[in-house]
Amino acid sequence: MTKGFFTDTSVCIGCKACEVACKQWNDLPDDGSALTGMSYDNTGQLDASSWRHVKFIERPVAREGVESTLGEFSWLMMSDCCKHCAHASCLEACPTGAIVRTEFGSTFVQPDVCNGCGYCNAACPFGVVDKLVEDGRSWKCTMCYDRQRDGFEPACAKSCPTQSIQFGDLDELRERAQRRLDELHAQGVGAARLYGESEDAQPGTGGLHAFYLLLDEPESYGLPAAPMAWSRRAADGWRAVAASGVTLGVAVAASALAGRWMR
Amino acid sequence: MEQPRCVLQILKRHYARYTPEMVEAVCGVPRASFLAIAEELIRNSGHDRTSYICYAVGWTMHVNGPQIIRSAAILQTLLGNIGRPGGGIMALRGHNNVQGTTDVSTLYETLPGYLAMPSVQDTSLQSYLDRHTAHVGLYGAYPQYLISSLKAWYGDTATAENGYGFDWLPRLTGDASYEASVAAAADGALEGLIVIGMNPVVGAMHGALQRKGFRKLKWMVVRDLAMVDTAEFWRHAPEIDRGEVRTEDIGTEVFVFPAAAHTEKSGSFANTERRLQWHERAIPPQADVTSDLWWIHEVGRRMKAKLAERDDPRDRAMRALVWDYATPSAEEDPDPEAVLREMNGVDEHGRLLRGSSELRADGTTRCGMWIYAGVITEEGNHARSRTPGTADDPLGHGWGWSWPANRHILYNRCSARPDGAPWSERKRLVWWDEASDRWTGNDVPDLPLHTAPTYDPPPDAADAMARLGGTDAFIAKTDGKAWLFAPSGLRDGPLPVHYEPVEGTVRNRLYGQQTNPARTEWRRPDNPYHLAFADPRFPVILSTNRLAEMYGAGVMSRWLSWLAELQPAAIVEMSPAHAAELGVASGDWVTIVTARSEVEARALVTPRIRPFVIDGQRAHHVAASYHYGRKGLVTGDPINELFALAGEPNTTIQGSKVTSVAVLAGRGATGRSVVTRGPLVAEPIPDAGVRRDLEQVGPHVEGPHGYLGPAGRAFGLEEDA
């Protein structure tokens, strides 16, 4: 039974309960304290020790469907995390088999297998997986695999006070998301859109098990507009290797013969 | 309602100048927006719809804070939103048990259950009761409440002959709030201070003046989760870093007790719904860590032992104090449920009381806190209940226990018409059931069960509750009615008005009186005030706020890695226009200056902050949180060091929401203060037009330590409450 996250950013209040709950449940260490200047986002990025990252966008555009005294300004918030792609580049690229697909459909990095090659870091189209140099391994959100095994929802979903982060059966979440999108459109929020909600919508990743409702272009949130499982490009590459390999084989053969036939 | 002297007409005349245009001129809120909000509120009030007004410290931290809240009360009363589901006024408390702390009263002016602390003018139990007992309503039973409390505290020693020990209680002589204590301490008038779970050099105003007072104490006790800034005033302070004060010269003996966290002690939380929830500890405290319950019990136990041999009449209270909570051993906590049982109360047979109506004034009942009566009964500790709400019980009466009497919505008689039928099916809460001759519904009715809706109290009604009519929903008021006009109960005026802060940037457009005339000030060289407004030295408005990631004065967040990294530096938010004027970008240091102190912070430039345009004049606005201090994993200068002592007349709440400041780019001399260095800024050129008080109005009574305020606060001559 595939489980997933539907994160409805239209009700996110930027409280960061998800970040803290994730750290506490997983016993993650802090990752330094630096003021970034990026609004209230001092976490900066998803990394080996931050598996939920709340983003804050201050933009000179009013928010649709809401009356306010703010004029041409609105403040969007979003809790970013691993997307648990249906076609997971990290999983396919992992040479040791450390990254596996769990029975819940999530992707999971086994910390006792990972040898820290770091290839998954580069494979991920969202820049999620991160190798921690001091530790030597790569880490990312597990969708609280241990909690799911005992029938609980992930810590972030449990702690979210506005139900921005919703956890459940992926099919049901997708239906719920579509209803919410229709509701927002009816309220005049034309910019509302889903991100990664299905294979059709995002063929490159096959759809995300942790998908989003956004209120602006993905790029504004630091998300790629057309992400794909880059590991799947390897097929093209191997074909090029094969073709070039034939050429190389001919070249070395010719070279050898040229040497042999030299007078 | 047409009579010109009736309250409604007075209200209309009084608020006639509070027009939408005035709102826009004074607050900067566009008229159209104000009207939209007003119309939304009105549209959602009535038979079928109700509205909540929720507020937090943005309303309270002003010298007229309670009046602001009262204006919401007037509004909600007029709109019919009181005592109805989805209606009312909710104080968003900052902590899950601060309601509990005010219930048991860590406030100096009240006894547990919000009973009045005696003052010097209460020469006897009877004179006190005469002053506070109401003829009509809930407080007609004041004697029952107070005498039951005295019996709980003093036990068998309290008898009718000795006024149940009333004379052993301390007496108020005036303002004993923290602000008044700070001024007194700064003059060496305090011997000792016990600080439990509070970090006042960060959370309260004018930290440098507080530290001056601490240096003159003989002793200080601090109980907290970490070595908070307050406990370290003697070695970690800007004046010490600069050599203005030397640690060797400070004679204060400081005792620090590591305190148990909520995971290490059992007890109850009382949240803003007045709902008590019992909570079990996860682990016992380790090493030297002790719970507050253990500590206070131990202090009491040792004091009683020391005083048992003495005969001084002054010690009678301690000797009479009943202090026999079941304690498994010397090291373990007393049984917290034993404390709850004492609060709940027992009758002469030791049977747990089921409600405050069982209290007696003849010494046969003992009850430490009348509002909690009924929380723990023979069936068990109801604060432990964990039955979630259902469709039939949406208020969730089975989850915890709300005081009083597990009543969730106070004054809920208002949810029914005068004839007892609900105002609407959609919003029904309690209603009169003719068949069973009683009130019934989805909540515990807030008036006597069998008082018919049409009941008209006869002249010889038996007691105060019987003097409430069938439509007198406001049972705690002395006439059973809601008060739009408040002739008593507050020290500063029967109707709320708009006042500017003590230190602002614009003239009060509505009145010649600039700020609350009943406020308290402390006129001392080390507590200088700015001009009331238009002070050329301080042209910027500073407002203070909280951040989601931080809590209070920081001990529960600045010492915790997971929270500290979320907001790792003290920031001051400013508008792009202001930042451009200063030549400052996000992350750069800025210095904020008042006549009291200088602090520095990192700028965060954001269009969420915009200059105020008030009365046609533009003033820049900066906003800073008050959570930061100089100790912890992440640090920053305490913003509250900028504020002067100034108190609200009823509670002496600090007016720390707004003040006028100067903002400079770059780092200054952080923590520099008038307390140790003398005047920081040049004296302003006086302008007769710029004044806080009209000629004929103002706080003219002087008291000790620079006190200047209403007569009643200084010398205990309380106005009738």
Added chain:
Amino acid sequence: MSGSEPLDIILRSDGRDLDQRIADAAGIAARQTPMGRRPDRPVPGAGTPIWTGPARTTQSPADTYYDQPVVKAPPWGGKVSAYIVLGGVAGSSAALGAAAQVLGGGRLGALVRSSRALSALTATAGAGLLMADLGRPDRFLHMMRLVRPTSVMNVGGYCLSTTAGASAWALVLGGRCGRLGRAGRAAGVVAGIAGIPLCGYTGVLLSATAMPGWNVGTRTLPPLFMASAAATSASALRLAPVAPPGQRALAVLAATAQAAELAAEHAHERTFTDRPHVRACYQTSRRWRAGRALTLASLALGLAPPTRRTRTGRAAAGVLGVAGSTLTKTAVYTAGLDSARDPRAVGESG
């Protein structure tokens, strides 16, 4: 400050603020070694106002999130960069060695031996570099827990280990008589076959990632890397003690490989003509330009009659050739890492 002060304890802790004497850390990241106190971690964005510029009328006023990167560069350093060169040399020299062995008619013995030595040496050194680059070097054998065709690194690892082992075996035993000799020579052929994908797979490895500077070259990086590898091997072997027939073979291979390399570079550049942010990563790269120039110079020296016949000329061509191809490969490597930092470059990939 005494050592028992609570703040002290927290500062000595691991960023979790857990007292391990009473709290059991059972979370999945409980044994993650933290990065340590870094109060001044590099701060992207500080000093930059959050919002600048005029308000736009479009719904999307910003095309990035504070100019922050969207993808992460792989956490590789100079070791992987060096391996990309060495691994390519290992594979192409193994192929050359096998071809020389099978088709050389006995006249290319020195070339065969030198090729095997170069292959074994670079393959082993390369494997060592990769192992050292791992976060957990003691777990390098985990690479062989399974065969995962979707993982380029997994497949490449087998190519590398096969080539390394076979080349070493061929080097040690290939010259002998009897069964051992035959086994050695068979190993040489195996090395040659495995060597072909070995010298090209790093191009697939890089292009099957989210780095805009690399994934633009799914079809161009493998040929580029293979040609470059062959050019590097041939150039390097020109400096070895090889008899004239061997030198002739090397001259032919070098010229072919370098011409192919230059053509592949051009083809690669064409993939980002309409991707200005990706292009910028290469255009600003001095290595990219220098590599091309040096390869061209080496090609010229190797073909021009005056230089190609002299030892000095051939040596110079060899040195320039090694330098040029190495620079080209490392230029691609660095351009990809740089491209990770540019969110707009990610917007161009697809």
